[in-house]
Amino acid sequence: MIRFVNVSKQYSNHTRALQNINLEIPAGSFTFLVGPSGSGKSTLIKLLYREELATEGEIWVLDKNIENLSKHDVPILRQQTGVVFQDFKLLTQKSVWENVAFALEILGVSKQEQTKRIQGVLELTNILHLKDFYPRQLSGGEQQRVSVARAIVNKPPVLLADEPTGNLDPNTSWEIMKLLSKIGKTGTTVIVSTHNYSMVDRMKRRTIKLEGGKIVADIPEGAWTHGS
Amino acid sequence: MAAEGRTFHQINYALGQGIQNMVRSPFMSLIVISTMMIALSTLGFLLLLLSDLNHVSEELSTQLKIVVFLEDQQDINKLASDVEAIPGVKPPVKKITREEAFESMTREQPELKELLKDNPFPASLEVAVNSTADMAKVGTEIRQKPGVEEVQFNPELAEQLQQVQNGVQLVGSIIAGILILATLAIVVNTIQLAVHQRHKEIEIMRLVGAPQWFIRLPFLLEGLIFGIFSSILASLLLVLWRLVPYSQLQRWFAFLPLPDSLMPLVSIGALLLGTGVLMGLLGSTVSVHRYLKLEYK
Numbered sequence: 377m378i379r380f381v382n383v384s385k386q387y388s389n390h391t392r393a394l395q396n397i398n399l400e401i402p403a404g405s406f407t408f409l410v411g412p413s414g415s416g417k418s419t420l421i422k423l424l425y426r427e428e429l430a431t432e433g434e435i436w437v438l439d440k441n442i443e444n445l446s447k448h449d450v451p452i453l454r455q456q457t458g459v460v461f462q463d464f465k466l467l468t469q470k471s472v473w474e475n476v477a478f479a480l481e482i483l484g485v486s487k488q489e490q491t492k493r494i495q496g497v498l499e500l501t502n503i504l505h506l507k508d509f510y511p512r513q514l515s516g517g518e519q520q521r522v523s524v525a526r527a528i529v530n531k532p533p534v535l536l537a538d539e540p541t542g543n544l545d546p547n548t549s550w551e552i553m554k555l556l557s558k559i560g561k562t563g564t565t566v567i568v569s570t571h572n573y574s575m576v577d578r579m580k581r582r583t584i585k586l587e588g589g590k591i592v593a594d595i596p597e598g599a600w601t602h603g604s
Numbered sequence: 605m606a607a608e609g610r611t612f613h614q615i616n617y618a619l620g621q622g623i624q625n626m627v628r629s630p631f632m633s634l635i636v637i638s639t640m641m642i643a644l645s646t647l648g649f650l651l652l653l654l655s656d657l658n659h660v661s662e663e664l665s666t667q668l669k670i671v672v673f674l675e676d677q678q679d680i681n682k683l684a685s686d687v688e689a690i691p692g693v694k695p696p697v698k699k700i701t702r703e704e705a706f707e708s709m710t711r712e713q714p715e716l717k718e719l720l721k722d723n724p725f726p727a728s729l730e731v732a733v734n735s736t737a738d739m740a741k742v743g744t745e746i747r748q749k750p751g752v753e754e755v756q757f758n759p760e761l762a763e764q765l766q767q768v769q770n771g772v773q774l775v776g777s778i779i780a781g782i783l784i785l786a787t788l789a790i791v792v793n794t795i796q797l798a799v800h801q802r803h804k805e806i807e808i809m810r811l812v813g814a815p816q817w818f819i820r821l822p823f824l825l826e827g828l829i830f831g832i833f834s835s836i837l838a839s840l841l842l843v844l845w846r847l848v849p850y851s852q853l854q855r856w857f858a859f860l861p862l863p864d865s866l867m868p869l870v871s872i873g874a875l876l877l878g879t880g881v882l883m884g885l886l887g888s889t890v891s892v893h894r895y896l897k898l899e900y901k
């Protein structure tokens with residue numbers, strides 16, 4: 377499903393963010409990406425939605441080596457890859473509903489179909505009652521739910537989340553993690569980066585640990601304990 | 605759903621976004637439109653000035669004529685049609701027979717009638733030329749025709765007028781060119797501001813997989829609307845100028861043949877509209893392209 381083959385990434389300032397990564401992530405699985413700040417988590421995720429290009433190696437997503445995608449095909453990859461960030465990236469002048477609708481409007485989905493899908497996704501993320509609110513009227517956890525709703529409203533087979541709980545308190549973080557895990561159970565391949573180890577401890581999912589741009593540990597589901 | 609249906613929805617939405625964007629940041633729209641309006645009306649004034657100067661010098665130059673005096677006993681009609689056949693001559697050639705010459709001279713000074721027994725005045729032709737630049741050439745050619753006694757004209761004056769006309773046109777075109785380039789630069793940079801103001805929206809569009817044309821369309825529409833609005837305003841400004849202060853100028857400079865129709869404004873207005881639309885579209889294309897080039901890898 378997702379496969380890294382000898383992938384290295386060197387930024388133009390010669391920073392080696394990733395070195396010789398080999399990795400396989402099965403379809404429909406849930407994977408944590410952990411490691412200290414600067415270890416390359418964000419870079420790995422950016423490579424997956426073609427925000428950055430690898431310096432070396434192949435990255436296979438949905439049976440395509442995305443390193444070879446043309447500019448024209450990048451939007452198609454992104455329609456199949458939902459992304460969630462620490463800073464939510466919501467449009468402040470749009471309501472919750474409009475923020476989620478935005479992802480469908482750009483694909484030309486009809487209003488009828490939009491209503492059905494947005495309704496469903498707001499129910500799943502538990503924010504249907506907030507649909508007419510604006511982002512500034514919401515708590516951080518609620519805003520992150522909107523951002524997750526937008527990421528999955530187009531039913532992408534892959535969901536990437538880069539430090540989705542970085543700005544949230546522990547209780548709210550736990551709620552968001554449960555939500556992401558729930559989405560993982562619907563068959564979506566979910567990859568979540570975090571440096572919140574207590575959360576990872578609690579979830580007991582597959583965990584890949586990066587350090588200095590290298591994979592230093594790949595702990596299968598159920599085996600993770602803090603410090604391993 | 606059918607693909608065409610989707611595309612229709614997408615176009616519809618993108619256009620709606622463009623209009624919403626403009627309404628939601630009226631200050632930005634105002635800046636762009638007024639900048640473009642100032643530049644376009646300056647261009648318009650320049651074009652109007654050129655067209656008026658051109659008119660004045662054309663008028664003056666048609667008042668410059670070649671006067672051809674005939675030898676005695678020549679057939680004035682034949683010579684007139686010979687002269688009309690010369691390239692550069694603007695027909696009809698005006699014929700003044702000996703009788704007509706005598707008539708007009710004695711009408712001005714009736715006492716001459718008593719003094720003169722015979723009619724001493726020669727028949728003559730008054731020849732206008734299409735372009736003052738040709739006056740010397742046409743004059744020499746007429747002088748070589750049989751039956752021509754004398755040719756009178758002022759080649760220096762004609763030439764000077766022509767030189768002034770050429771000079772004005774050259775300087776005018778250079779200024780117009782510089783103006784268009786400067787305006788384009790301003791438009792590119794101002795729309796760049798508008799694009800930058802919406803960088804967050806663009807970022808999200810890119811993240812959720814908007815095709816590039818979809819990201820560009822709202823800005824293109826904005827550029828188009830900016831171009832249309834600002835050129836219409838600039839044209840109105842020109843009309844206003846023509847209706848009020850210009851008529852005052854006409855009264856002050858009554859000795860100059862200043863044109864008084866609004867006709868040149870129609871073509872200048874059309875030209876401004878074309879220039880405005882083109883600059884708006886080009887400006888937004890360039891600035892969005894510059895922006896996206898940095899973003900898409």
Ligand SMILES: Nc1ncnc2c1ncn2[C@@H]1O[C@H](COP(=O)(O)OP(=O)(O)O)[C@@H](O)[C@H]1O
Nearest residue numbers: 387389391393412413414415416417418419420
């Ligand atoms: N755009 C960039 N240009 C240059 N260096 C970068 C860029 N982005 C990240 N880096 C560097 O790459 C390394 C890995 O960064 P990152 O992937 O953001 O790590 P993490 O998300 O684990 O904190 C760091 O040393 C960082 O400074």
Ligand SMILES: [Mg+2]
Nearest residue numbers: 417418419539
């Ligand atoms: Mg990071």
